[in-house]
Amino acid sequence: MLRLGFLASHTGSNMQAIIDACTAGTLAAEPCVVVSNNSQSGALARARQANIAAYHLSAQTHGEALGGAILAALQRHRAEVICLAGYMKRLGAEVLTAYEGRILNIHPSLLPKFGGQGMYGMRVHEAVLAAGEQESGATVHLVDEEYDQGRVLAQEKVPVKAGDAPETLQKRVLAVEHRLYAATLVRIAAGKIPIPLPHCRA
Numbered sequence: 001m002l003r004l005g006f007l008a009s010h011t012g013s014n015m016q017a018i019i020d021a022c023t024a025g026t027l028a029a030e031p032c033v034v035v036s037n038n039s040q041s042g043a044l045a046r047a048r049q050a051n052i053a054a055y056h057l058s059a060q061t062h063g064e065a066l067g068g069a070i071l072a073a074l075q076r077h078r079a080e081v082i083c084l085a086g087y088m089k090r091l092g093a094e095v096l097t098a099y100e101g102r103i104l105n106i107h108p109s110l111l112p113k114f115g116g117q118g119m120y121g122m123r124v125h126e127a128v129l130a131a132g133e134q135e136s137g138a139t140v141h142l143v144d145e146e147y148d149q150g151r152v153l154a155q156e157k158v159p160v161k162a163g164d165a166p167e168t169l170q171k172r173v174l175a176v177e178h179r180l181y182a183a184t185l186v187r188i189a190a191g192k193i194p195i196p197l198p199h200c201r202a
């Protein structure tokens with residue numbers, strides 16, 4: 001079983017979709033730890049509801065020691081792959097180095113379009129509509145030190161419809177995100193997307 005760690009800042013609906021896929025048995029993985037910088041996040045509430053170890057770790061709680069504290073939590077629970085799911089903070093070098101090639105993120109556009117610093121949440125969908133795009137979509141990619149620039153693992157298109165508001169487009173894209181993130185992890189768990197897993201798997 002692939003052991004999954006999550007970092008999330010807000011609602012955690014993508015994380016929930018992955019947890020649900022594990023519970024349903026469609027994804028052979030075990031969610032083992034959730035870290036959030038936001039003590040009030042839906043993600044932490046969902047983790048507790050699902051009996052997954054949950055930690056509130058932020059610059060406020062840990063200051064300079066934050067990166068090490070996040071890494072310690074992930075390693076304590078033997079997370080093998082890290083899923084960013086609406087995590088609004090830049091990852092520290094500690095986690096990036098220890099989990100290089102094993103950190104995934106989902107972004108609500110067809111990267112490299114509409115990605116990068118400041119492109120998050122509703123801003124992405126507003127920019128897509130302002131640019132007059134005919135289609136948008138969702139992207140699962142590997143995470144490195146640059147925002148939204150790691151290797152693309154999976155992408156799915158979503159049509160932009162006449163009369164779309166940012167909110168309607170967001171809803172259509174989010175439904176695809178939920179499916180795409182779990183499906184990508186299924187391919188990773190099955191070895192169809194090779195990533196460097198630790199050699200000492202339990």
Ligand code: GRF
Nearest residue numbers: 011012013014086106107108
């Ligand atoms: C999603 O749109 C995801 O693509 C982006 O942040 C949002 C998180 O939503 N990175 P949720 O917390 O999973 O509901």
